[in-house]
Amino acid sequence: MNKLKKITSYRLFLPLVCLAFVLLLNVIKTPSFFRISVNNGVLYGYIIDVINRASELVILAVGMTLVVAASGGTDISVGAVSALSGAVCCYVLAGGEQSANEYHAPYILGVLAAVAVGLICGAWNGFLVAKMKIQPMVATLILFTAGRGIAQLITDGQMIYVRVDHFKQLGAFIEGIPLPTPVFVAIIVVLLTLLLLKKTALGLYIETVGINAKAARLVGLNSVMIQFLTYTFCGLCSGIAGLIITSRVYSIDANNAGLNMELDAILAVALGGNSLGGGKFSLIGSVIGAYTIQALTTTLYAMSVPADQIPVYKAIVVVIIVSLQSPELMRMWKNFKNRIGVGKKVA
Amino acid sequence: MENRVILTMRHIDKNFPGVVALSNVDFTLRAGEVHALMGENGAGKSTLIKVLTGVEEFESGEIHIEGREGTIINRSPQEAQANGISTVYQEVNLCPNLSVAENLFIGREPKKAGLIDWKTMNKKSKEILDNLDIDIDVTRTLDNYSIAIQQMIAIARAVDMSAKVLILDEPTSSLDDGEVEKLFVLMRKLKAQGVGIIFVTHFLEQVYEICDRITVLRNGTLVGEYEVEKLPRVQLVAKMMGKDFDDLAAIKKEGVSTVKKDQVVIDAKGLSHTGTIKPFDIEIHKGEVIGLTGLLGSGRSELARAIYGADKADKGELKVNGKKLLVGAPIDAMMAGMGYLPENRKEEGIIADLSVRENIIIALQAKRGMFKLLSRKEQEEFTDKYIDMLQIKTADRETPIKQLSGGNQQKVILGRWLLTDPDFLILDEPTRGIDIGTKTEIQKLVLKFAAEGMAVMFISSEIEEMIRTCSRMAVLRDGMKVGELEEHELDQVNIMKAIAGGDKG
Numbered sequence: 050m051n052k053l054k055k056i057t058s059y060r061l062f063l064p065l066v067c068l069a070f071v072l073l074l075n076v077i078k079t080p081s082f083f084r085i086s087v088n089n090g091v092l093y094g095y096i097i098d099v100i101n102r103a104s105e106l107v108i109l110a111v112g113m114t115l116v117v118a119a120s121g122g123t124d125i126s127v128g129a130v131s132a133l134s135g136a137v138c139c140y141v142l143a144g145g146e147q148s149a150n151e152y153h154a155p156y157i158l159g160v161l162a163a164v165a166v167g168l169i170c171g172a173w174n175g176f177l178v179a180k181m182k183i184q185p186m187v188a189t190l191i192l193f194t195a196g197r198g199i200a201q202l203i204t205d206g207q208m209i210y211v212r213v214d215h216f217k218q219l220g221a222f223i224e225g226i227p228l229p230t231p232v233f234v235a236i237i238v239v240l241l242t243l244l245l246l247k248k249t250a251l252g253l254y255i256e257t258v259g260i261n262a263k264a265a266r267l268v269g270l271n272s273v274m275i276q277f278l279t280y281t282f283c284g285l286c287s288g289i290a291g292l293i294i295t296s297r298v299y300s301i302d303a304n305n306a307g308l309n310m311e312l313d314a315i316l317a318v319a320l321g322g323n324s325l326g327g328g329k330f331s332l333i334g335s336v337i338g339a340y341t342i343q344a345l346t347t348t349l350y351a352m353s354v355p356a357d358q359i360p361v362y363k364a365i366v367v368v369i370i371v372s373l374q375s376p377e378l379m380r381m382w383k384n385f386k387n388r389i390g391v392g393k394k395v396a
Numbered sequence: 397m398e399n400r401v402i403l404t405m406r407h408i409d410k411n412f413p414g415v416v417a418l419s420n421v422d423f424t425l426r427a428g429e430v431h432a433l434m435g436e437n438g439a440g441k442s443t444l445i446k447v448l449t450g451v452e453e454f455e456s457g458e459i460h461i462e463g464r465e466g467t468i469i470n471r472s473p474q475e476a477q478a479n480g481i482s483t484v485y486q487e488v489n490l491c492p493n494l495s496v497a498e499n500l501f502i503g504r505e506p507k508k509a510g511l512i513d514w515k516t517m518n519k520k521s522k523e524i525l526d527n528l529d530i531d532i533d534v535t536r537t538l539d540n541y542s543i544a545i546q547q548m549i550a551i552a553r554a555v556d557m558s559a560k561v562l563i564l565d566e567p568t569s570s571l572d573d574g575e576v577e578k579l580f581v582l583m584r585k586l587k588a589q590g591v592g593i594i595f596v597t598h599f600l601e602q603v604y605e606i607c608d609r610i611t612v613l614r615n616g617t618l619v620g621e622y623e624v625e626k627l628p629r630v631q632l633v634a635k636m637m638g639k640d641f642d643d644l645a646a647i648k649k650e651g652v653s654t655v656k657k658d659q660v661v662i663d664a665k666g667l668s669h670t671g672t673i674k675p676f677d678i679e680i681h682k683g684e685v686i687g688l689t690g691l692l693g694s695g696r697s698e699l700a701r702a703i704y705g706a707d708k709a710d711k712g713e714l715k716v717n718g719k720k721l722l723v724g725a726p727i728d729a730m731m732a733g734m735g736y737l738p739e740n741r742k743e744e745g746i747i748a749d750l751s752v753r754e755n756i757i758i759a760l761q762a763k764r765g766m767f768k769l770l771s772r773k774e775q776e777e778f779t780d781k782y783i784d785m786l787q788i789k790t791a792d793r794e795t796p797i798k799q800l801s802g803g804n805q806q807k808v809i810l811g812r813w814l815l816t817d818p819d820f821l822i823l824d825e826p827t828r829g830i831d832i833g834t835k836t837e838i839q840k841l842v843l844k845f846a847a848e849g850m851a852v853m854f855i856s857s858e859i860e861e862m863i864r865t866c867s868r869m870a871v872l873r874d875g876m877k878v879g880e881l882e883e884h885e886l887d888q889v890n891i892m893k894a895i896a897g898g899d900k901g
Contacts, residue, residue, distance in 0.1 A: 250761050250769045253750075257758055261747045267706055267738055268812070269727035269762035329749050384471060 064322050064337040067370045071344045079351045092227045095351055103343030104231030105131070105290040107336050108238045109310060110317035112171075112286030114335040115242075115279040119255045120178055121327030122185025123315050124280060127287045129196025130170040131307035134291030136200035138163035139209040139301040148210040156215065164288045170196070171284015172277070179276035193311070200303035210300040220296030231293045238289060239336055246332065255279060259327035313342050320370060341370070400427045401462070402592050403481075403561050408457035410440075410447055410616075412799060415791050417443040418454070421618045423611055425561060425592040427462075430583060432603045432624075433596045435613035436636055436831040438789050438801040441596050444613070445563055449476040449483050462560065474503075480560035484567055488546045490553075492539035497521035499538050500553050524556050525549070528582060543740070544571050551579065555586065562586065563594045566829050568602060572857065580606050598831055600629055612636055633832065659683075660718070661820050661851040664703060667712035672698040675712055676877035678870060680820065685842060685852045687866030689859070690895055695875040696855050697739050700822045703853075704736040705729045717819065730763055735813035739824040739855070741802070745809045748798040752790050752808055753779040755797045759812045782811030787837070803830040810838070814845075821845065822853045827861065839865050859891055871895060 075082035075095075085094035109127050116124045141162045144153025152159075170192055177188035219230050246252035254275050258265045262272045290310075295301050319325055320341055321334025345366055349359045372378050403425040410418040418440045425431050435441050446452040448459065450470030458467040461479055470476040473483065490499045497518045498505075506516045521534040530548055538546055547567060554562055564583075568576045583593055583606060595607060603610065603624070610627060612619040612635045619635050627635075659682040668675040673695045680686050688696040701707040703714065705723035714721050716732040723729050726736065738744035747755055757775045764770070770778075779793045786807040790800055797805055806826060813821055823842065827835040842865050846852050856862050862869065869881040871894040879894055 248769065250764075250766045253754060253758065253761060254766060256750060257747050257754075260749050261743075263744045264738075264747050267704075267726050267736060267744055268759040269725075269730045270758075271725065271727065387469075 060322060060331055061334055061337065063374045064320060064334045064341070067320060067373065068337055068341045068344065070370070071341055071348060071366070075348055075351065079348070082348070082351055087227070090225070090227060091222050091229075095347055097229070099340065099344045099347045100232050101229040102347065103340050104229075104235040105293050105307070106310065106313055106317060106339040106343060107235040108286050108290045108293075109314040110321075110335040110339040111238055111242050111332060112279075112283030113314040113318050114321070114323060114330055114332055115255060116185070116283045117315075117318050117323060117325055118259045118327055118330035119276045119279040120185050121259060121325070122178065123311075123318075123325065124171075124174055124189045124283050125186060125311045125315075126170065126174060126189040126192035126196055127283065127290070127314055128307040128310040129193050129200075130167060130284060130287035131291035131294055131310065132301070132303050133170065133192075133196045133200045133203075134163040134166045134288040135295035135301045135306050136203050136209070136303050137166045138292060139211055139295055140203050142211050142213075142216065143209050146209075147207050148212065150212050152211075152213055152216075160292060163292050164285065167284045167286070167288020167291065168281060169284070170287065171281040174284065175277035175280030178280060179273045197303050200301070204301060204303055208300050208302050211295075212299060217296060217299050220293050220298070231297075234289065234293060238286065239332070243332060251275075251278075256329050260329070314339075316367065317342055320367075320374075322374060401425070402427045403462070404460045405444075405448065406458050406460075408444065408447060408454055408459075410443055410452065410454045413791060413795075415799075416616050418447065418616045421457075421613065421616070422621075423618075424621065425594060426609075427560075427590045427592055428587050429608040430587060430593045430595050430606050432607040432610040433594055433613070434598075434603065434610055434632070434636055435619075436803075436833050438615070438804065439613040439636070439831075440616040441613055442565065442801065443616075445483065445565055445594070445596065449473050449481055449563065477557060477559075481563065482554035482557045482559035482561070483563040483565065484547070484550045484554045485565045488543060488550055490538055490546060490550055492546075493537055495535050495537055496525075496532060496541075496549055497534040499549060500524060500534075500556065504557075524552050528552055529578060544575055547571060548575065548579070551582075555582070559591065561592050561594065563596070565596045566598070567595075568597060568599060576602065598829065598835075600632070600832075603632075604629065636831070636833075661716065662703065663715040663718075665713045665715075667702050667709045667714060669698060669702045669707045669709055672707060672875060673702050674876045678703075678877065680851045680853065682819075682851055683846050683849050684868060685846045685854050685866045687862045687869040688853065688855045688872060689862055689869050689891060690872035694872040694895075695877070696872050697824050698875065699870075699872065699877065700736070700824055700853055700855060703729070704734055704822055706736060706738070727762065730759065730816065730818075733819035735759070735816055735818035735821045737806075737809055737813060737821070737823045737826055739828075741806060741809065741828075746797050746805050749796055751794045752783070752788070752797055752800070753793045755808050756782055756811045756815060760815045763816055778815055779811075782808075782814065786811055786841075803834040806830060806838075807834070810841070818850065820851045820853070822855075824855045825857065826854075827856060827858070835861070859888055863887065863891070 082095045085092055085097060113124060113127065116122070138159040141154050142152050142156065142159040143149035146153070174189050174192060177183045177191070178185050219234070221229060223230055254270055257270060258272045258275045265272050291307065294306050317338035318335045320338030321331060321336070323330045323334055345363055346359065349362050354362060401424055405421065405423040408418050408421045421440065421444060423444065433441050433444065443452065447454040448470070450472045459469070461468055461481070464479060468479055470479060470481070491502065494502065500521045501517050506513045506520065508516070518534055525532065525534065528548065530545065530552070532541060532545060538549065551564070551567060567579065571579065586593060597603060607624050609621060609623055610632065611621045612632070614636065660679055661682050662678065662680040664676065664678045666675040666677065676699060688699060690696050698707065702709045705726050705728060708724065714723060721728065721732050747758065753775055756779050757770055761770055776793065782788065783790065783793060788807045788811070789804050797808055800808065810826065827838055830838070839861065842852055842854060854862065854865055863886050866886065867883050869886060869891065870877055871879045871881065873895065881890060881894060
């Protein structure tokens with residue numbers, strides 16, 4: 050009993066239960082979900098697909114978690130910033146042409162440009178939120194709307210193709226490695242961020258600022274700088290996600306790349322058991338949340354739900370998951386039980 | 397004299413993780429009485445109130461209130477209010493960004509055609525406050541007013557909700573004497589109307605001035621219920637502490653005059669912060685405890701905040717240990733060896749969701765910088781050291797600080813600053829809302845640190861406490877430093893005179 054209590058009070062218990070819940074759906078409905086096959090030396094299967102497709106979301110959720118924790122607000126521009134980063138990368142590599150069959154600039158230059166764009170966008174958001182004290186939702190709304198517009202300017206309103214096999218590797222496979230490349234990128238981003246949080250005092254600083262910015266200042270923390278850093282970091286994550294997105298389709302479509310991903314990223318943070326009000330956070334929780342969302346999407350595809358109906362089912366499951374984690378619901382349930390208990394005693 | 401019982405609580409049990417907060421506690425309130433609820437920090441006073449008002453659930457026991465059949469369980473403060481129980485908490489729980497009128501009527505706004513009737517609301521608010529002799533603009537937002545006024549608005553709100561039972565949890569800890577007297581006048585009026593008032597306080601004088609009955613708690617259990625006339629003070633204190641009372645006077649220091657005024661730690665010239673404190677000069681020496689005294693709003697806290705950089709000084713010059721220091725933010729002051737325990741513990745002191753450990757090490761960690769993380773082992777050693785030294789009552793070093801009682805939270809914050817080993821420590825109302833035992837401990841600690849060479853700035857509303865602890869005092873009035881009192885001048889009369897002004901402090 051005591052052991053059970055210990056397990057259920059573990060912070061990641063609920064997020065893990067939710068992931069298990071989604072996977073369980075598949076055991077019943079689509080047993081083939083868990084089958085993994087080897088084809089041409091690489092692994093295939095729904096499960097592989099989930100962890101592959103979730104990669105961008107995981108990376109965005111990492112950045113989003115820190116932003117939420119430090120500022121109690123969300124960065125809604127991550128999807129647009131991903132598109133912009135991808136556009137800049139393709140523009141650089143295609144040398145301004147609409148379709149390129151070979152690199153017009155070194156690959157690394159394209160990567161650096163994308164990352165730099167992400168950093169600059171993040172810094173801009175951070176400046177508005179931390180320094181100018183604009184509400185995070187409003188501040189990031191600027192790039193949410195303008196980001197894709199700028200991307201359109203760069204691409205001249207057209208799609209840009211980079212038809213080079215090397216370019217596709219980041220979003221697909223590197224020869225000789227059986228797992229898709231995005232999986233590794235996601236893992237590296239998560240690990241490096243964890244390392245940064247555990248080996249420096251950044252994690253503690255972020256939580257302190259998120260919980261009580263006034264007290265944080267009085268104990269000598271620079272709240273403005275810390276919030277600025279989290280937004281900048283979030284921008285960096287968007288840039289990396291943008292690289293993967295463009296590489297998957299070896300092109301950039303500024304209108305659709307990373308569309309609505311900001312919402313999934315915020316949802317991942319919430320599903321991970323993190324308060325959107327800021328303060329204490331669990332990075333791993335958000336990562337689990339991101340995989341849960343992708344597992345859900347892939348599950349629905351596997352059940353051959355038409356793509357345009359998927360949001361409905363997704364919404365239903367999300368409502369269930371979020372309610373499961375709501376302390377208010379727990380309280381209501383407890384009260385309900387008490388009331389019944391009292392009624393019995395009287396009878 | 398009416399003796400109708402209006403509220404009974406029987407066999408109340410309540411546990412927090414790792415701590416028994418209440419065990420088999422009884423409480424009885426009669427109509428038309430002021431009933432003091434007393435006990436040391438962590439005795440369970442606040443928990444009992446929270447259980448009664450539905451903020452916390454309790455595990456077993458029952459509550460009866462006049463006019464309701466059977467037992468009642470309040471699941472929320474709203475339910476408690478519906479049952480006729482209103483509360484004013486220790487720390488003001490209103491919305492600072494709403495207007496005074498909105499705060500008074502929040503949740504029960506007068507409506508006209510489904511919309512809020514602002515005219516009536518403002519008019520009624522004005523009437524309510526006029527009755528209490530509070531003359532303020534009800535349309536301005538609450539954060540325009542001092543804590544004292546905010547507190548009185550909170551009381552006005554509770555009073556106006558036609559409560560049968562009114563709970564005042566430490567209402568006087570942020571009021572000055574005149575305001576306390578006003579509150580007492582009001583309490584007597586309500587008493588005559590038959591309202592039962594539960595009065596939680598640490599001030600013995602006030603208990604003996606206004607209360608009819610006293611219930612004493614200790615360590616979550618009931619010690620007993622007494623009539624005020626039949627319980628002398630010394631016995632009350634003994635019952636609260638469960639031991640012979642270590643007389644406060646006993647800590648009167650000896651040989652303080654040995655403070656050598658040769659080493660100046662803080663030397664401020666013409667420092668000011670527009671709107672809060674006018675230019676002031678102050679010199680603080682190694683090993684001395686300097687008190688700041690004055691009425692609420694006189695600029696006591698503001699002077700300290702200007703030195704520490706909590707409010708950046710916009711004029712003047714500050715020298716620390718002889719070196720000129722530009723304080724742009726508190727971190728600059730910290731690096732120069734300062735520490736600051738703020739007046740408002742809940743808003744500026746504690747980091748509520750973080751553990752006792754994290755709350756203690758955060759200032760030192762900030763000083764070391766982001767990349768020099770204290771190892772877990774160091775953190776735990778430091779934490780244990782201060783839990784031990786300051787006798788902080790906590791289930792564990794990983795317990796969130798918000799679960800500790802007010803006095804223990806204050807000790808954690810004191811520990812936070814001691815860990816940074818400051819040369820100059822500012823303590824702004826360190827003993828507010830804290831029981832006598834802990835108060836004495838904190839005063840003793842302050843004297844000990846001073847004896848070890850630390851310069852301490854001590855701010856308190858209690859003059860006796862200041863006289864006991866300080867070796868010198870600066871007097872403030874209306875945002876200006878108006879004078880200083882040397883040690884031989886420190887007595888009640890002199891200080892009162894200086895605060896009040898007239899014949900120049």
